[in-house]
Amino acid sequence: MKKYNQLDKAKKAKKMWAKENKHLKKYRRNGRTADEIVKMQSLFFYSDGDMICKKCGYDNVDSLCIEHIENNGFEERKKTGSGPNFFRWLRRNNFPEGYQILCRNCNWLKHLEHNDKKKRWYS
Numbered sequence: 001m002k003k004y005n006q007l008d009k010a011k012k013a014k015k016m017w018a019k020e021n022k023h024l025k026k027y028r029r030n031g032r033t034a035d036e037i038v039k040m041q042s043l044f045f046y047s048d049g050d051m052i053c054k055k056c057g058y059d060n061v062d063s064l065c066i067e068h069i070e071n072n073g074f075e076e077r078k079k080t081g082s083g084p085n086f087f088r089w090l091r092r093n094n095f096p097e098g099y100q101i102l103c104r105n106c107n108w109l110k111h112l113e114h115n116d117k118k119k120r121w122y123s
């Protein structure tokens with residue numbers, strides 16, 4: 001049996017993305033920049049192609065962000081950079097595990113809950 005590893009997953013994601021090239025064209029048509037395309041690709045991968053918030057299903061890509069499940073985003077950013085650099089870092093590293101898609105609302109709420117040490121909906 002073939003070992004299922006992170007690289008396979010990334011390859012699958014790239015294939016999936018190629019299939020969804022219509023998306024890409026649509027975003028290009030709307031005047032998206034190369035940086036935004038990388039972001040779309042990351043969103044696409046981490047949501048298994050749905051491009052929606054994991055918590056509430058919100059689907060406006062401009063309000064979606066990639067968030068570190070373990071809440072160590074601050075530490076991470078030192079390593080990965082932020083904004084466009086972060087998305088390029090993800091792609092360069094074959095979309096490592098440990099991230100999820102949240103909208104800005106849910107991301108903020110998670111942040112608040114984390115600070116309160118009240119673990120509710122998130123794992």
Ligand SMILES: [Zn+2]
Nearest residue numbers: 053056103106
């Ligand atoms: Zn949400």
